[in-house]
Amino acid sequence: MTTTKTILRSDDLSCPTCVDNIESSLNQTEGVSQAKVHFNTGRIEVEHDPETVSEDKLLEVVEQSGYEARISQF
Amino acid sequence: MKILQKLLSGLTNPSTRKKVLLIISGSLITAGWATDFFRDSALLFNTFMIGAALVAGLEIARRAWQGLKNRHTNIELLVTIAATGGIAIGVHWEAAAVTFLFLLGGWLEARTMSKTRDTLRELINMAPDTAIVLENESRRELPAREVKKGMLVLVKPGSKIPVDGVVQSGTTSVDESAITGEPIPAEKQSGAEVFAGTINQNGSIRVRATKAGGDTTLAKIIQRVEEAQEEKAPTQRFIERFAQWYTPGIVGLSILSYLWTWNLELALTLLVIGCPGALVISTPISIITGIGNAAKKGILIKGGEYLENAGTISAVALDKTGTLTQGKPKITEFVCLQREKVEADIGKSHAKEELSVVPASDIEGENIPEQVTDLLYWAGMAESTSEHPLAEAILSEVPTSLDLPEPDYFTSHTGLGIEVLHKEKKILVGSTKFLKRQEIVIGDSFVNQIDKLAENGRTTVLVAYDNRLLGGIAIADPMRPEASKMIKQLQKSGVNRIVMLTGDARDTAEAIAKEAGIKEVHAGMMPDQKNDIIHDLQQEGENVAMIGDGINDAPALAAADIGIAMGAAGTDVAIETADIALMSDKLMTIPEALKISKLTLRNIHQNVAIALVTVGALLAGVFMGSVHMAAGMLIHELSVMAVILNGMRLRWI
Known part of the structure; x- marks a missing residue:
């Protein structure tokens, strides 16, 4: 399994508890090995296997937890 | 059909969905109060309120459920329990208000918070996506981060520079405010360093790339700012430890007070104020804004x-x-010696020295006194063989009209001076000690003058030609x-x-x-x-x-x-x-x-104070029976907004 790191950014984080919501949703997703959400900057770092879970799928998972996000280059 | 499809697809988008739910829930609450006022119908009032609570509450409950599925309890769970309990004990308006305010607060806070993240977004957007690379007279457009070291990049007037590099040809002025915070454009010509994310204003330049993409100074700054904003301040760590205990503490208090008083509404109200919102946000909001604003001024x-x-x-x-x-030494004064031969009584001749000090600022254009030209000519010729920092100061002042000859021979006496030969005449340039060692006669008045200059922070380089002292060049690194x-x-x-x-x-x-x-x-x-x-x-x-x-x-x-x-x-x-x-x-x-640091620190303290006072007042109010669910939620959300808005003031310092 090859993992890549994808950076997402969200402007929807309003309270640090959102961090737990998104992190646990991502971590429960198959193909994600590690997800880290930074509250202050709204940066979401996801280490995942692109074969199992695509970047768009990651966005969908974040959306399902109730937050809008987009993919960022750095 | 199409409208319905559009509506449904819109509903999967979180922010649109939140807005739609807020509008529906808000109208239901308004309708409820309207029927209460015009019709005085308790049944209709309660139906509208339960409807409003359900519309807003379902979104909250969904998140609570997601949290539970992932085995952790969150604030949404507390609000869900409180609202459900509220409906169960018949305080329908309170339940509607709690859910609506919670959703509205979250939406407003996210909108305002995203403003504080603007600075970073502006920085990220400073870097252009593509670069025009010149190869064998042909142009090709490449993604900026794929430019390799050594490639030649064309930057047209008015466009952003895509890479870090050195100007190869062309002249222009560059707005470097993204990097240095300096609003006045810097003049750039060949050999000058330019940075990705700065704006080329009026000339076309070719830049030899040194760094691209994630290695550029701009990317380093963004990375640095982001790490800084995530780095927790001691106050934030303290508050977070406090918040960790705050929510379970309130839940425990709620259960205890229920067992004690059997007052379910009181217990539910406690749950509503159990969200540590203002507290956990108090420090980060000031830090993000303070650090962001500083970065915009070139302070990392x-x-x-x-x-x-x-x-x-x-x-x-x-x-x-x-x-x-400035770290760049410059000539400040010339000390010139004029000698007149005076015939003395006993047939011996001795030199009478006349000393004059010419400030470097008095010398303009072509109007240079002859003695100064002599000093610069001989010192310049000698120093052209040297790489000493003082040599640079002297050489940069030699007028272009003076053609400096190559010396026939030179030796450098490290730390002392330089000795060169030109047309069989010896030229010495260096410290007083050096010239004395070479047996040059230096008069007392001259030594005094040099001492006086030294007191003012000058270093004087002495120049002798053909074993005769010509004068000195005083140099200082200007403040x-x-x-x-x-x-x-x-x-x-x-x-x-x-x-x-x-x-x-x-x-x-x-x-x-x-x-x-x-x-x-x-x-x-x-x-x-x-x-x-x-x-x-x-x-x-x-x-x-x-x-x-x-x-x-x-x-x-x-x-x-x-x-x-x-x-x-x-x-x-x-x-x-x-x-x-x-x-x-x-x-x-x-x-x-x-x-900025001081003001940010003060802002953090203000925010922590606002948060703590609110929590204290709410707790006291609940136990004194003067704060109910709806008011509790309102005050709580207001305190969060107050903290965010207070933090945002740091954008304008």
Whole structure:
């Protein structure tokens, strides 16, 4: 399994508890090995296997937890 | 059908869905109050309120459920329990208000919070996506991060520079505010360094790329700012530990008070105020905004901890060369000797020396006195063989009309001076000691003059031609014009000790210190001695900031409570090691950095106070029976907004 790191950014984080919501949703997703959400900057770092879970799928998972996000280059 | 599809797809988008739910829930509440007012129908009122609570509540319950699925309890769960309980015991309006306000608060807060993240977004957007690469006279457009070192990049007027590099050809002025915070454009010609993210204004230039993509100074800045904003300040760590216990504590209190009083509404109200919103957001909001605003002014603060430290600085230690001074020695005066042969009584002739000092600022254009031209001519010829920093100062003043001949022979006496031969005449350029050793006669009045210049911080280079002293060239590293203003500003902002640390000689150091208004001077310091001085200051109970140029001052920068590196643009070491890196070399950014830190620290304290007072007042209000669910939620959300808006004030300092 090859993992890549994808950076997402969200402007929807309003309270640090959102961090737990998104992190646990991502971590429960198959193909994600590690997800880290930074509250202050709204940066979401996801280490995942692109074969199992695509970047768009990651966005969908974040959306399902109730937050809008987009993919960022750095 | 299509409208319905559009509506449904819109509903999967979280922010649109939130907006739609808010509008529906809000209209239901309004309808409820309207029927209550016009019809006085309890049934309709309750139906509308339950409807409103369900519309807003389902979104909250969904998140609560997601949390539970992932095995952790969240604030949404508390609100869901409170609202469900509210409906169960028949306080329908309270339940509707709690869910609606919670959703509205979340939406407003996210919108305002995203504004604080603007600075970062602006920085990221500064970097253009593509670059025009020139290869064998053909042009091709490449993604900016794929440009390799050594490629030639064409930058048209009005466009952003895509890579870090060196100007190969063309001249232009470049707006470097993204990197240095300096609003006045910098002139660039071939050989000048340019940075990705800066704006090429009026000329077309070709840039030889040195760094691209994630390696550029801009990317380093963004990375640095992001890390800094995530770095938790001591206050934030303390608050977070407190918040960790706050929510379970309130839940426990709610259960206990229910068992004690059997008052379910009281217990549910406690759950509503159990969200530590304002508290957990109080510190991060100030830090994000403070650090973001500083970054926009070319001040990189490493993190919340440093921000808090910098806010309490009581002593400042400054490096001299390159920090207080420009770091580029310049000629300040020429000391010229005029000799007239006087026939003396006993048939012997002796020279009568006439001494004149010509300030370098008096010399303009072609109107150069002959003696000065002589000095520059011979000194320039000798120094053209040298790489000494003083040689550069002399050579840059030699008029272009003077054609300097190549010396026939030269030896360099390290630390003393240079000896050259030209057409069988010997030319000596160097210190007084050097010329005396070479048996040149130096008159007393001349020595006095040199001593006087030394007291004013000048180093004088003596010039002798054909074993005869011609005169001297006084050189100094001029103080930056804004240095004394900066020192005054520091004193005004409460820094009570300002100390100069320098490796330079005492005379030179004292002269600059006097000019800048610094009383405490430590001259002739080795790098590790600078370190000791910092430790001494700390022992005396001072919070010390050390300001230097980042490389040779590294140990002292590390030893100080706050290390501030100047002119950090383009030097990664400084960006990475200093606690605060000033991208430009403008001195006034130093008091500015301390001011932002101080104001941010104060803002953090205000926010923590707002949050704690709200929590205390809410708890007291609930137990005294004067705060119910709806009011509790309203006050709670208002306190969160107050904290965010207070933090946002830091954008405008």
